[in-house]
Structures are given as structure tokens and as C-alpha cells.
Amino acid sequence: xxxxxxxxxxxxxxxxxxxxxxxxxxxxxxxxxxxxxxxxxxxxxxxxxxxxxxxxxxxxxxxxxxxxxxxxxxxxxxxxxxxxxxxxxxxxxxxxxxxxxxxxxxxxxxxxxxxxxxxxxxxxxxxxxxxxxxxxxxxxxxxxxxxxxxxxxxxxxxxxxxxxxxxxxxxxxxxxxxxxxxxxxxxxxxxxxxxxxxxxxxxxxxxxxxxxxxxxxxxxxxxxxxxxxxxxxxx
Numbered sequence: 001x002x003x004x005x006x007x008x009x010x011x012x013x014x015x016x017x018x019x020x021x022x023x024x025x026x027x028x029x030x031x032x033x034x035x036x037x038x039x040x041x042x043x044x045x046x047x048x049x050x051x052x053x054x055x056x057x058x059x060x061x062x063x064x065x066x067x068x069x070x071x072x073x074x075x076x077x078x079x080x081x082x083x084x085x086x087x088x089x090x091x092x093x094x095x096x097x098x099x100x101x102x103x104x105x106x107x108x109x110x111x112x113x114x115x116x117x118x119x120x121x122x123x124x125x126x127x128x129x130x131x132x133x134x135x136x137x138x139x140x141x142x143x144x145x146x147x148x149x150x151x152x153x154x155x156x157x158x159x160x161x162x163x164x165x166x167x168x169x170x171x172x173x174x175x176x177x178x179x180x181x182x183x184x185x186x187x188x189x190x191x192x193x194x195x196x197x198x199x200x201x202x203x204x205x206x207x208x209x210x211x212x213x214x215x216x217x218x219x220x221x222x223x224x225x226x227x228x229x230x231x232x233x234x235x
Contacts, residue, residue, distance in 0.1 A: 067189025110229030166199035
């Protein structure tokens, strides 16, 4: 995978952050970008699906469902299997996932320093996630990042269509008073990259997790990078 990384951008130093423009907007995804939650969430989800009659390994669960809303996951599973998970299934997933997060999650390495560098440079940023507000507040709070972003959170529950539709990113940019072409999205999933491209926004694909679909993100239009602390330099 390393040959797919834009090495010229990856090797920039933090001094490049001094050229950051307040006329840009950085939109972070949450899970897997700011908070290291994908392993916890997908282990729970794979067990829940398997116990419910849809056997799926943790790795396959991540590949298929990362970046999607729980409702979209339910639709895909039911369409694929003929099962009926029931109207309360999304609530069951959310409650179980948040309970798992309460036991502790960590910030993605470099996420805190990236946020602080953007803040210190006066560059506006926000978080736009397929997850609900309660989930974001739980995971970001446990990871120690919530104080930096609690006033600039956007959720798929605010729009009609979640990722890979562009609605969420367009809503976030408009709410922040920025045009789409001024936004840079930080994503770690193919649906997230597709949403950013559909919104006509530049998108950086974080590929620091070995289970990330780096090739898929690049094919969808992302510029790949490996270290979250390099975001200010890449923007």
C-alpha cells in the first residue's frame, strides 16, 4: 500500500501549517478518523449479526459497513439475506455500541495535535459523522476530544440521505458558512470519500489503519495519507 501514498505531501513538515488559510474548512469524519472506535463497534456489530442469523466475521463487517449509517447496514443485510432484523434493531445496535464505548476508547494518534494546529492557525473545522450525536459525544468525550469540537458536530440524523450521498457534508459546510469548494474532508471509508466527491470537496483518505480500504478510497477520489498529525500540512 505504501506506494499508493502521495509521498510528496506525506513528507511535508509541520512548518507548512503556517500557510493554512482561514478561508478553508476542514471537515473531519469521527469514527476511525478522530476516535479509534472501528474495532470496538464492528466487533460488537459482527457478533450481533452472527447471533441474529447473519454470520459475518469482524474483518468482513468492517469492509462492508464502515462509513454507513445503522439504517443503511440494516437495509443491506436484509436485502442480502432475506432476514427481517426488526424495527428496533438500529436502537439495539446504538445502545450496545455506546455501552462498549463507555468502557473506553482512544483518540486516533495525531488527531489531537491536528485539531490544535488548525485551531491555533485560525482554520475553521468541524466533525460530520454517520453516527448520531449521542454516539459522537460518548466516543469523543472518552477520547478527550469533545471540548474542542462539541460546538461543531454534525450528524447524518440531520439530513435525509447519509453517506455516500453528499447531503451531510453540504449541510456541514453551509452551517459553517463556507462554500463546498473551500472544504477539505478527512475520511477513512469509501462511502465517506464518495460523499465528499459528490459534494465537490477535496478529500484526504486516512489509511493509517491496516484494515482501511486504501485502494478503494483512492479509486473513489481520495488523496491518501498515513499520519493524522500531518493533516495541517496536507490541507
